Amino acid sequence: MRKIFPAEELARDPRFIRQTNEQRLGDPRGARVAGGNSGDRLAKLTPELANGPDRARALMHGIFTGEIQALEGAGRTCWDFEVGEDVPLELKLDMARQCWDEARHCEISVALAEHMGTELGEFAENGLLYEAACNPDPVLRLTGVNRALEGLAIDVFNTMKEFGNLAGDPVLEFCEDWMLADEVTHVKMGSDWLRQLTANDKERLDKALEFQKVVDRLFSFNGFRGEDDDSPIQLTRRFRELAGFSDDEIDEIADMSREARVEAAG
Amino acid sequence: MTQVSVTPESFDMVFYDAAVIGEVVAEVAERLGLEETINLEIDEGSPLGRSKIISYDPIELWVDGGALENTKRPRQFGTGRARDTLGRLLLRILDRRSGRFDETPADDDLDLMQFVAWDVHCVGRLNRLGIGGQRQRRLYQFRNRHGFTDVADAAFEQLWDSSELSWTEIERISEACRAS
Amino acid sequence: MTETKRPREPFAPWDRRALPGLFDVEETAKRVGHYKWVELKLFEALGGWVATVPELDIKMRLGTHCYHHAWHAELFDKRLPELREMKTDRLTVPPNDHMVAFIDAMTEPEGPTLTIEKLVGVYRVLIPHKIAAYTYHRNATSEITDMPTVRILDFILQDEFNDWREGEMLIQSMIESEEEIDRAMVHQTRLEKLMLAAGGIAGPGSIGDPYVDLPEEN
Numbered sequence: 332m333r334k335i336f337p338a339e340e341l342a343r344d345p346r347f348i349r350q351t352n353e354q355r356l357g358d359p360r361g362a363r364v365a366g367g368n369s370g371d372r373l374a375k376l377t378p379e380l381a382n383g384p385d386r387a388r389a390l391m392h393g394i395f396t397g398e399i400q401a402l403e404g405a406g407r408t409c410w411d412f413e414v415g416e417d418v419p420l421e422l423k424l425d426m427a428r429q430c431w432d433e434a435r436h437c438e439i440s441v442a443l444a445e446h447m448g449t450e451l452g453e454f455a456e457n458g459l460l461y462e463a464a465c466n467p468d469p470v471l472r473l474t475g476v477n478r479a480l481e482g483l484a485i486d487v488f489n490t491m492k493e494f495g496n497l498a499g500d501p502v503l504e505f506c507e508d509w510m511l512a513d514e515v516t517h518v519k520m521g522s523d524w525l526r527q528l529t530a531n532d533k534e535r536l537d538k539a540l541e542f543q544k545v546v547d548r549l550f551s552f553n554g555f556r557g558e559d560d561d562s563p564i565q566l567t568r569r570f571r572e573l574a575g576f577s578d579d580e581i582d583e584i585a586d587m588s589r590e591a592r593v594e595a596a597g
Numbered sequence: 598m599t600q601v602s603v604t605p606e607s608f609d610m611v612f613y614d615a616a617v618i619g620e621v622v623a624e625v626a627e628r629l630g631l632e633e634t635i636n637l638e639i640d641e642g643s644p645l646g647r648s649k650i651i652s653y654d655p656i657e658l659w660v661d662g663g664a665l666e667n668t669k670r671p672r673q674f675g676t677g678r679a680r681d682t683l684g685r686l687l688l689r690i691l692d693r694r695s696g697r698f699d700e701t702p703a704d705d706d707l708d709l710m711q712f713v714a715w716d717v718h719c720v721g722r723l724n725r726l727g728i729g730g731q732r733q734r735r736l737y738q739f740r741n742r743h744g745f746t747d748v749a750d751a752a753f754e755q756l757w758d759s760s761e762l763s764w765t766e767i768e769r770i771s772e773a774c775r776a777s
Numbered sequence: 778m779t780e781t782k783r784p785r786e787p788f789a790p791w792d793r794r795a796l797p798g799l800f801d802v803e804e805t806a807k808r809v810g811h812y813k814w815v816e817l818k819l820f821e822a823l824g825g826w827v828a829t830v831p832e833l834d835i836k837m838r839l840g841t842h843c844y845h846h847a848w849h850a851e852l853f854d855k856r857l858p859e860l861r862e863m864k865t866d867r868l869t870v871p872p873n874d875h876m877v878a879f880i881d882a883m884t885e886p887e888g889p890t891l892t893i894e895k896l897v898g899v900y901r902v903l904i905p906h907k908i909a910a911y912t913y914h915r916n917a918t919s920e921i922t923d924m925p926t927v928r929i930l931d932f933i934l935q936d937e938f939n940d941w942r943e944g945e946m947l948i949q950s951m952i953e954s955e956e957e958i959d960r961a962m963v964h965q966t967r968l969e970k971l972m973l974a975a976g977g978i979a980g981p982g983s984i985g986d987p988y989v990d991l992p993e994e995n
Binding site (some may be wrong): 332333336340341343366384399402403405406408409410411414415420423428430433434435437438451461471523541550590 | 817820821822823824825826827828829830831832833836837839840843844845846847848850851854864884886887889943953973
């Protein structure tokens with residue numbers, strides 16, 4: 332088995348159809364976000380929206396395929412790097428733990444898809460998350476995945492948890508609450524390893540934080556995740572703080588989203 | 598014979614074919630027993646899934662391009678999705694013409710509970726005709742509007758399984774959930 | 778003197794644990810190092826394979842089992858300093874080159890159509906050999922002096938049995954034709970031969986030696 336497994340070869344059964352980045356970016360109607368699209372039709376995802384339940388359903392499917400890729404990414408980190416030469420054993424143990432967590436998240440997502448009336452593979456999958464997990468530098472990989480993407484997962488799960496709460500859906504709220512707890516742990520893992528592995532290497536730290544910003548920007552989709560009232564996905568300060576983000580870092584993500592919205596509107 | 602006119606006649610942002618769409622509209626209409634001219638306007642620039650009836654007589658329908666899209670393959674036409682979207686609209690037209698829906702508020706005045714309850718009754722009937730389905734998806738939408746309760750689930754069953762409810766009956770079933 | 782009932786034996790009548798064991802500290806550390814190396818290689822492979830397997834249920838099981846074996850590696854890693862090996866990496870090694878060849882062959886399949894081979898290597902060859910070696914160690918070591926290792930092995934064996942059963946069921950559910958039986962058997966045979974050459978996961982003597990040396994006839 333090779334080291335560094337390419338995103339385009341991720342193994343799926345025939346139910347799943349992958350949308351390439353070229354296809355996604357080439358869609359003149361704008362990026363699809365949370366079951367809607369970005370741009371002028373942004374609205375906070377709540378059950379009050381006429382298409383709220385369908386958007387939640389589509390978002391849940393996006394979470395599901397994201398969980399599969401997160402599982403694959405954590406698994407590859409177990410395989411791609413050598414203990415001692417590249418990473419400490421403890422980092423790999425954390426990644427193996429994350430594999431188990433992501434596998435459970437896949438199971439939860441399958442159950443939630445059934446609950447919400449979604450067929451597996453009903454929506455196109457894009458491989459962006461796994462692509463961030465292909466970085467050959469383990470520090471950059473962990474920063475991109477565990478801090479940027481799992482950080483986004485914190486915001487998404489909290490939004491979905493609130494959706495479940497507002498809709499009176501006890502199943503959705505219960506599941507999202509548990510997944511949210513795991514994601515905070517994963518982000519904290521990323522924060523801890525970033526600090527530890529770059530303790531004496533300022534250059535590597537800067538590179539890793541820059542990579543995190545690139546990933547954050549890639550997933551900002553015209554600023555759909557932010558602190559504005561109509562942001563479909565709400566930035567979650569409290570849980571991000573628990574996961575090791577500083578106030579400055581959270582402010583920066585909020586600013587980035589705002590800038591992306593202005594850019595998209597202009 | 599059903600005549601269908603699709604606007605626009607050609608598409609730039611999605612890979613749709615107006616002739617194919619026209620055939621699907623005609624097929625669904627004929628299966629529902631509608632034999633008249635249908636005008637369908639598509640906003641190809643919108644990937645959302647909204648749809649509405651602009652005019653009941655003559656029949657004029659409007660949909661987001663996303664309402665006819667194959668969700669597995671963005672920008673590609675989805676026959677199943679289109680049948681479901683158009684079947685629901687056409688069945689609502691038939692309902693309003695039946696005399697059983699004379700007291701129904703105008704479409705824009707329906708609240709989300711009323712709209713979803715009627716929709717469930719439409720999709721249940723379409724499902725038995727082999728058009729559309731996704732029963733669990735409809736149940737989830739219904740629960741979001743009527744509560745995640747046994748009462749709501751029983752109401753859903755009634756709406757889904759009944760063959761020809763009147764507006765008064767649909768409203769009564771929906772209202773019973775609100776009261777619970 | 779405290780007023781008590783009659784004196785009791787230090788070991789209750791049902792406690793038949795015996796003091797002597799087959800392994801001294803050094804031998805135990807050596808074996809534990811080999812076990813850790815095998816667990817490490819196994820969890821790395823399971824993690825790596827997740828992305829290569831199209832079957833959704835198997836993908837999720839591999840992710841789950843990946844952690845089980847990582848946890849075993851961690852338990853062995855923590856045991857090593859208690860066995861006077863402070864530089865745990867020194868003993869985290871394969872027992873011999875044959876074992877390296879076995880792991881190389883086991884982790885070789887990558888393509889999405891090779892799920893049967895991936896599962897056979899782990900669940901029909903490696904894990905049964907691990908169960909054998911761990912059971913031997915658990916039963917042969919002193920249950921008093923080496924109880925920490927016994928306790929670790931008990932936890933690990935529980936995982937191994939569960940994972941072996943799940944893996945075997947996955948294999949049985951994947952095999953739907955005679956050709957697939959042949960594929961499974963060919964791969965198993967190839968790996969068993971490599972394992973035979975290695976002498977088991979801890980090298981020769983992994984599960985002891987049950988044969989008797991016959992005295993020369995007069």
